Amino acid sequence: MSDKQTSGDMLLKIRNLSAETGGVRILKGINLELRAGEVHVIMGPNGSGKSTLSQVLAGRDSYQVSADEFSFAGHDLRGMSPEERAREGIFLAFQYPVEIPGVSTVNLLKESLNAIRKHRGEQPMDAMDFLTMVKKKIKLVDMSEEFLYRSVNEAFSGGEKKRSEILQMAVLEPCLAILDETDSGLDVDALRLLADGVNRLRGPGRSFLVITHYQRLLEYIEPDHVHILAGGRIAKSGGRELALEIEREGFAAYERGADAKKAGSSRAG
Amino acid sequence: MSTVIDRSQADFHRLAGFLPGHQTPWIADLRARALARFAEQGYPTPREEAWKYTDLAPLAGKHFQPLATRDEVVARVAIDDYVLDPQWPRLVFIDGYHVPALSMLPAGVSLAPLAEVLAQSPDTIKPLFTASDEARGFAALNTAFMSDGLCLRLTPNVVLEQPIHFIHIAHGGARPAASYLRHLVLAGRGSRATLIEHYVGEGADAKAGALTSTMTQCVLEEGAALEHYQLNEQGLSVYHFSSVHVHQSRGSRYVSHNVQAGARIARSDLHAVLAEPGAQCVMNGLYFGRGRQIVDNCTFIDHQAPHCSSRQIYRGVLDGESRGVFNGHVMVRQDAQHTDAQQMNSNLLLSDDAEADARPQLTINADDVKCSHGATVGQLNEDALFYLRARGVAAERARAMLVQAFAADIVSHMSAERVRMHLDALIAARLGR
Ligand SMILES: Nc1ncnc2c1ncn2[C@@H]1O[C@H](COP(=O)(O)OP(=O)(O)O)[C@@H](O)[C@H]1O
Ligand SMILES: [Mg+2]
Numbered sequence: 165m166s167d168k169q170t171s172g173d174m175l176l177k178i179r180n181l182s183a184e185t186g187g188v189r190i191l192k193g194i195n196l197e198l199r200a201g202e203v204h205v206i207m208g209p210n211g212s213g214k215s216t217l218s219q220v221l222a223g224r225d226s227y228q229v230s231a232d233e234f235s236f237a238g239h240d241l242r243g244m245s246p247e248e249r250a251r252e253g254i255f256l257a258f259q260y261p262v263e264i265p266g267v268s269t270v271n272l273l274k275e276s277l278n279a280i281r282k283h284r285g286e287q288p289m290d291a292m293d294f295l296t297m298v299k300k301k302i303k304l305v306d307m308s309e310e311f312l313y314r315s316v317n318e319a320f321s322g323g324e325k326k327r328s329e330i331l332q333m334a335v336l337e338p339c340l341a342i343l344d345e346t347d348s349g350l351d352v353d354a355l356r357l358l359a360d361g362v363n364r365l366r367g368p369g370r371s372f373l374v375i376t377h378y379q380r381l382l383e384y385i386e387p388d389h390v391h392i393l394a395g396g397r398i399a400k401s402g403g404r405e406l407a408l409e410i411e412r413e414g415f416a417a418y419e420r421g422a423d424a425k426k427a428g429s430s431r432a433g
Numbered sequence: 434m435s436t437v438i439d440r441s442q443a444d445f446h447r448l449a450g451f452l453p454g455h456q457t458p459w460i461a462d463l464r465a466r467a468l469a470r471f472a473e474q475g476y477p478t479p480r481e482e483a484w485k486y487t488d489l490a491p492l493a494g495k496h497f498q499p500l501a502t503r504d505e506v507v508a509r510v511a512i513d514d515y516v517l518d519p520q521w522p523r524l525v526f527i528d529g530y531h532v533p534a535l536s537m538l539p540a541g542v543s544l545a546p547l548a549e550v551l552a553q554s555p556d557t558i559k560p561l562f563t564a565s566d567e568a569r570g571f572a573a574l575n576t577a578f579m580s581d582g583l584c585l586r587l588t589p590n591v592v593l594e595q596p597i598h599f600i601h602i603a604h605g606g607a608r609p610a611a612s613y614l615r616h617l618v619l620a621g622r623g624s625r626a627t628l629i630e631h632y633v634g635e636g637a638d639a640k641a642g643a644l645t646s647t648m649t650q651c652v653l654e655e656g657a658a659l660e661h662y663q664l665n666e667q668g669l670s671v672y673h674f675s676s677v678h679v680h681q682s683r684g685s686r687y688v689s690h691n692v693q694a695g696a697r698i699a700r701s702d703l704h705a706v707l708a709e710p711g712a713q714c715v716m717n718g719l720y721f722g723r724g725r726q727i728v729d730n731c732t733f734i735d736h737q738a739p740h741c742s743s744r745q746i747y748r749g750v751l752d753g754e755s756r757g758v759f760n761g762h763v764m765v766r767q768d769a770q771h772t773d774a775q776q777m778n779s780n781l782l783l784s785d786d787a788e789a790d791a792r793p794q795l796t797i798n799a800d801d802v803k804c805s806h807g808a809t810v811g812q813l814n815e816d817a818l819f820y821l822r823a824r825g826v827a828a829e830r831a832r833a834m835l836v837q838a839f840a841a842d843i844v845s846h847m848s849a850e851r852v853r854m855h856l857d858a859l860i861a862a863r864l865g866r
Contacts, residue, residue, distance in 0.1 A: 222823045226815075250825035258823075262816040266838025275834065276824040283825070315838075316820075332824065 173200040175340060175371050176221075179233040182396075183213075183220050190216045190227070192396035198340070203362075203372045203385060205407060208393035209415040214375045215259050217393070218344045221373075222256040223249045237339065250276075251283035253339030257329035257346045259375075264316040269328060272316050273298055273335050280336060301334045304364075305357055322349045330361045337365060342373045347381045359384030379407040394418035438472045440496055445577060451501045452580060454551035463562055467576035470569050477570040486758040486790050487700060487729040492672060497611035497644035499578050500528050510535075515600050515633050517851040523598040527634075528605065528643075529580040529612035542593065547582040547615055558584065561617055561650060564678065571674045571700075575646045579615035582647075586617075587624035587657070596627035596662075596849055603645050603671050605637030616649040620657035620685075627660040627849065632675075632695070635668030642670030642697065649677045653685035655709075660688045662852060666859070667695035669724060676702035681741075683709035690847050693720040693728045694859060703732040707741040707769075718747035719843040719856075721863065722755025722787065729758040734776075736769040739799075743773075748843050749780040750836055750860075751787035762794040763806065769799050776806035781813065781839050783832075833864035 176198040183191040190213045198204050208214050220227050223246035234241045237252060244252070264272070278288040289297075299309055305327045317325050326346050333341050341362070347355055362372060362385050374385065382404060390406040392399045392415075399418045400406065445468050454460035476492060477484040512525055512535055522539035524546065525532050531546040538544060550558055565576045583599050601614060618628060636643030645667060653659055667673050673696035679687050693699045705714045720728040734743045749757035759778040780789035791808035813835050821831035837844075837860050844853050 222819075224819055245828065246819060246822035247825050247827050247831075250823055256823050258820065262814070262820045264814075264817045264820065264835070264838065266841045267817075267821075267834055271834075272821070272824060272826075275821075275826050275830065279825040279827065279830075336824070 175200045175202075175237055176373075177233050177235045179231060181220070181229065181231040181234055183216055183227040183229050185227045190396055191220065194393075194396075194398055196391070196398065198371055198373065200339075200371055201366075201368045202388040203366065203374060205374045205376060205382065205387040205390045206393050207376060207390065207407060207410055207415075209419050212393045213396045214393055215344055218256055218259075218342045218373070218375060221249075221342055222246055222254060247279065251280050255333055255336055255338030255341045257326075257333060257341065257343045259344040259348075261317045261325045261329055263318045263320075265318050267316050268313050269316050269331075270295075270298065270312040273312075273332065276332070276336060298335060302331055304334060304361065305331045306353075307331065323351070323354055326350055327354065327357070330358055334361055334365070337370075339369060340371045340373065341365070342375070344375045345377065347376050347378060355381060356384060379411040382407050392418055437475045437493055441468065441471060441574065441577075444498060448499060448501050448578070452578065453548035454555050457551070457555045459559065460551060460555055463566065464577045466566065467568070467573040471573040471577060474569060483731055483760070486756070486760065487698060487727055489698070491698075492644075495609065495642070495644075497609045497642075497672075499580065499611045499613060500530065502530075510602055510604055512600065512602070515602070515631060517598060517629070517631075517849075517855055521595050521598045521629075523600060524583055526581060526599070526601045526612075526614065528603065528610045529614060531581050539593075539595070539597065542591075542597075543586040543588070544597065545584050547584045547617065548580065550584045558617060561652070564650075571646055572648060572676060575613045575615060575648045575676075578611070578613040579648075580613055582615040582617070583628075584617045585626070585628065586619045587621050587626055589621040589654075590623040591621070592624065593626040596629050596660075598629045598631060600631045600633065601645065601647070603632070603634035603636045603643035603667055605634075605641060605643050609637055609641040609643055611644040612646065614645070614647040616647070618649065618651040618659065618661075620651070620653045620659050622654045623656040624654075625658045627662070629662040629664065629849070629852065631662075631664045631666070632673060633666050634671070636671050639668065639670045642668075642672065644672045644674075645696075646674045647676070649675075651677065651679045651687065653679065653681045653687055653712075655683045656685060657682070658686040658688075660690070660848060662690045662692070662847070662849070663701070664692045664852070665695050665699055665701070667699075669695070669697055669726065671696045673699045675700065677704065679703075679705040679714070681705065681707050681709070681712040681714065684711040686713045686715075688715040689717065690843070690852075691716070691718045691730070692856065693718075693730070696726070698727045698729070700729045701731070703730075704735070705733070705743070706735045706737060707743065708737050710738045710740045712738065712741045714741070714743040715846075716743070716745040716747070717843045717846055718745075718759070719840055720747070720749045720757050722749070722751040722757050723753045723863070724755060725753065726755040727758075728755070730760065731758075732761040734761075734763045734774065736763070736765045736772045736774060739768060739770040739772070741769065741772055743775070745776040746842060747778045748840060749778075749789055750783065750839065751780060751789055752783040754784070754786040756788045756790065758790045758792075759808070760790075760792045762796070763804065765795075765797045765799050765802055765804065767798045770801045772799060772802040772804065774802070774804045778808040779839075780808075780810045781836065782810060783813065783836075829865050830861075833861045836860050836864055
């Protein structure tokens with residue numbers, strides 16, 4: 165495409181995005197623009213729609229989506245299946261990765277990488293090269309190779325599931341990685357691994373949408389923009405200082421301000 | 434109503450003078466008595482407990498004729514698609530008759546086409562036919578018309594390193610053909626072998642179809658071990674009826690891998706008698722239905738002696754308007770103390786119109802036993818599907834991966850790697866719509 169030095173190309177453009185499921189409107193007019201190379205952080209109270217946004221971006225079809233614009237790298241996302249989006253470079257690290265008994269992690273990675281390569285017109289990766297590469301990357305997330313041969317996420321601890329998501333991101337090298345609370349439940353060491361994974365990938369061609377509850381991750385990952393999502397809308401956008409403000413004062417101001425949903429939305433655990 | 438019976442009688446009169454063993458009085462009598470028993474009732478009906486899920490009415494109007502001699506068989510059929518491993522000894526049959534030109538018999542093993550044994554040395558196998566003298570329905574029809582099959586006799590302690598691959602092709606030639614196959618496996622003390630029964634072919638054409646009836650009798654002497662595959666991949670216009678009887682002596686081990694992936698109606702009966710202490714019986718079943726297929730599995734595990742174990746896992750994958758039946762009965766008789774019996778049936782429905790009928794049954798007449806059974810019916814996990822797709826895997830491929838994973842509980846227990854690969858490919862091809 166255009167000049168690789170600038171991180172200016174528009175990658176993700178969302179205007180007035182709404183999403184509903186089962187007659188409940190969850191996203192209520194989201195506006196968000198993300199340029200190549202940028203790191204955006206989304207914070208927000210529980211139940212504000214963060215995971216819904218991430219699933220809608222990845223193409224989950226259980227939501228009815230409407231928008232004035234919803235595009236990624238110039239493609240209208242609305243006509244694209246989840247696999248097409250993934251092949252174009254969208255990666256979602258799930259908040260709750262699903263267990264898939266009988267499908268090994270190494271098998272998933274191979275299927276996935278080769279599908280993406282095929283889409284780019286590349287040959288499938290040589291089996292030995294693939295294994296060497298995966299084994300190098302699993303070291304980066306500090307997991308033993310034995311996990312490669314276990315079923316995807318099956319009987320993994322919470323932390324292991326998160327590491328496995330980071331591993332997949334490292335192997336697939338997406339253009340846009342959406343990290344849905346990947347930092348939740350991680351200890352400080354694992355948090356560093358996550359940040360290293362992000363910072364290693366970070367560059368002119370790669371962008372991140374980091375959903376988090378905690379500003380502590382931002383001690384390791386320097387964001388370009390911070391957004392507060394409340395009641396299905398972006399209530400406020402700013403820089404790093406916005407995260408610090410949330411850390412000090414919580415979301416109370418936004419929860420009151422947002423159109424009151426059902427009671428019970430509280431801070432994360 | 435009686436037309437099936439009339440036609441069978443007419444066929445019998447036409448063929449009786451050609452069928453193998455016809456010169457031997459006891460064989461001719463055995464066949465005639467079997468036909469008479471069939472003629473009392475004809476095909477089984479849903480009124481019979483064991484057939485309550487499968488109505489054979491669609492069969493009533495069809496006339497599948499057995500071929501009179503092997504000369505009628507069309508010998509030119511490409512078998513490359515069916516050969517799982519070119520190194521394996523194989524016996525290839527078409528429409529009920531052995532085709533020597535396509536076979537590759539192993540050296541140093543007593544393995545022969547049954548027709549040959551019936552013609553040349555029938556008295557060596559006579560005792561094995563006493564049970565056939567009571568059977569009704571398809572078993573009776575099979576005894577009346579059995580044309581050929583495989584006769585494997587393992588001498589004590591012989592170990593066959595390679596599986597024996599039996600391939601039957603429903604070909605049909607000019608008209609809808611019926612094949613009646615009979616296999617005998619006598620595993621002597623301490624012998625070990627693997628037998629793969631493989632059923633393929635479309636019949637004369639998709640409209641005419643074909644009927645394949647096959648019966649296998651396995652006798653395992655003390656300490657013998659048999660791994661027995663049955664792979665049914667016949668065309669969607671074929672009617673497939675298979676039944677296996679196993680008799681197990683002390684410390685023997687019988688492992689069945691039963692895969693039903695073909696035929697308009699596929700019926701598989703499996704009956705194992707654990708007659709002496711220490712016998713082990715494993716029954717793995719995997720069945721696939723699509724279109725309007727019916728797959729009916731009927732099993733009976735008869736624990737007659739103490740300290741025996743049985744493990745049964747049947748898994749079904751049902752698409753379209755297909756129907757899968759698991760009708761499995763485990764019987765623990767009074768003397769069978771310390772029986773360890775487990776039975777499980779799970780089904781995956783890939784469409785709203787598919788149906789699974791699960792009927793696991795356990796009858797326990799001994800008091801010191803460990804038994805369990807259960808059944809489940811479910812659908813593909815949408816979250817898992819989305820997860821795979823979100824990683825770039827195409828929807829059809831993701832579905833195939835999940836079905837392969839579901840089937841892996843059966844497939845992974847198969848020791849023949851070529852069969853495992855074959856089944857993974859079969860699933861991938863099925864779901865790559
Ligand atoms: N499939 C669904 N059906 C009904 N309501 C849903 C569904 N998914 C999410 N919601 C609701 O939408 C709101 C936003 O959920 P979610 O996006 O998971 O929030 P967050 O990730 O910010 O905690 C919550 O009130 C949740 O209960
Ligand atoms: Mg969430």
